[in-house]
Amino acid sequence: xxxxxxxxxxxxxxxxxxxxxxxxxxxxxxxxxxxxxxxxxxxxxxxxxxxxxxxxxxxxxxxxxxxxxxxxxxxxxxxxxxxxxxxxxxxxxxxxxxxxxxxxxxxxxxxxxxxxxxxxxxxxxxxxxxxxxxxxxxxxxxxxxxxxxxxxxxxxxxxxxxxxxxxxxxxxxxxxxxxxxxxxxxxxxxxxxxxxxxxxxxxxxxxxxxxxxxxxxxxxxxxxxxxxxxxxxxxxxxxxxxxxxxxxxxxxxxxxxxxxxxxxxxxxxxxxxxxxxxxxxxxx
Numbered sequence: 456x457x458x459x460x461x462x463x464x465x466x467x468x469x470x471x472x473x474x475x476x477x478x479x480x481x482x483x484x485x486x487x488x489x490x491x492x493x494x495x496x497x498x499x500x501x502x503x504x505x506x507x508x509x510x511x512x513x514x515x516x517x518x519x520x521x522x523x524x525x526x527x528x529x530x531x532x533x534x535x536x537x538x539x540x541x542x543x544x545x546x547x548x549x550x551x552x553x554x555x556x557x558x559x560x561x562x563x564x565x566x567x568x569x570x571x572x573x574x575x576x577x578x579x580x581x582x583x584x585x586x587x588x589x590x591x592x593x594x595x596x597x598x599x600x601x602x603x604x605x606x607x608x609x610x611x612x613x614x615x616x617x618x619x620x621x622x623x624x625x626x627x628x629x630x631x632x633x634x635x636x637x638x639x640x641x642x643x644x645x646x647x648x649x650x651x652x653x654x655x656x657x658x659x660x661x662x663x664x665x666x667x668x669x670x671x672x673x674x675x676x677x678x679x680x681x682x683x684x685x686x687x688x689x690x691x692x693x694x695x696x697x698x699x700x701x702x703x704x705x706x707x708x709x710x711x712x713x714x715x716x717x718x719x720x721x722x723x724x725x726x727x728x729x730x731x732x733x734x735x736x737x738x739x
Contacts, residue, residue: 459579459645459653461543463637464593465519467491469511470502471533472524475548477502478599479522479587486596486606493518511536519543522587522597527551527567530583531574538576544645546597547571547582552641554584572643579649585640586618589625592634592659602636603627609659610634614647615666620734624666629738634660646671651679655686664737665692665728673722680726690728693737694719 467490468483470476476494480502483492493514494502501507508514511533517540523533527549537545552568571583581587587597591607603626610632615621618638625636637650648671654660663683670676683690723730731737 456543457653458543458577459649461519462545462579462581462645463520463588463590463595463635463650463653465490465543465595465597467493467516467518467520468595468597469493469495469514469518469521469537469542470524471495471511471521472548475524475599476522479524479597480505482596482598482600482602486594488594488596490519490595491515511540514540517541517543520595520597521545522548522599524548524599527571527583531567531571534571534578534580535574535576538574538578542578544579544581545575546585546587547580547640548585548587548599549582550584552583552643554641568641568643575644579645580643581638581645582640583643585638586621587638589636590634591636604633604636607632607634609661611662611664612637612650612654612657612660613664613666614639614650616640616642616647616668617666620666624734624738627738631738642671648672648675648679651676651683651690655679655682655688660688662688663690665690666737667692667694668696670719670722677722677726680728684727690726691731691737692723692728693731693734694723 470479492505494505494507496507497509499507520543521537523530523545530547530549553564589596589598589604591604612635614637621636621638
């Protein structure tokens with residue numbers, strides 16, 4: 456089992472942090488997640504019906520997935536510890552990285568992100584600055600908020616850079632079977648292309664939807680798009696950040712390099728991706 460598979464289809468989950476980790480716990484219980492849940496907190500003894508562990512070293516085994524819901528400075532330390540015990544992957548909930556350029560010194564924001572990337576080692580991470588993932592095929596709700604999806608046998612996978620948009624999409628009532636909802640935030644490690652590449656091999660996935668603010672590796676993106684064409688699994692994309700105002704807003708949200716409208720549209724056409732202009736079209 457690959458690390459990315461462990462992250463997206465975990466049999467054990469570590470929840471690190473306070474209120475946001477508790478919110479994830481509530482969603483896991485509500486969705487009747489069947490795997491192991493290991494809350495990690497230095498002071499609390501019990502979370503719901505589960506024993507809390509004082510630190511990463513006290514965990515009974517290496518978790519497949521971890522939801523890290525602590526401040527950005529402590530996040531780096533925890534990610535390093537998870538990587539050292541060969542954890543499957545982690546979701547970095549904290550914000551205040553390169554998307555904060557303009558709010559504080561560029562050097563400080565970029566350094567934090569660089570340190571986080573280095574600390575992750577070979578371990579995949581989603582984020583930072585993201586809400587996590589919903590795997591409705593396996594009742595995996597690594598998500599610190601309400602959502603509107605239901606368990607599915609098959610369906611579409613949606614990858615979004617905006618957690619707010621992702622929440623709203625899960626609330627849709629158009630009979631669209633959402634199998635995965637995955638947010639990637641700043642995508643400093645595991646990006647859109649990595650996730651497309653992995654989920655295309657799942658026969659239960661019928662199509663892929665992308666809500667993009669910016670691209671990761673253009674060459675890699677084109678290659679996985681070709682893989683989708685060969686697999687006859689269509690990709691539909693909506694790309695924001697096409698006006699000067701929205702480009703500035705997008706950069707402050709996820710630090711994405713958005714590019715111009717003509718370039719992104721040309722890339723979609725070349726890659727065989729259907730581009731739409733609004734969420735209604737996207738869902739239809």
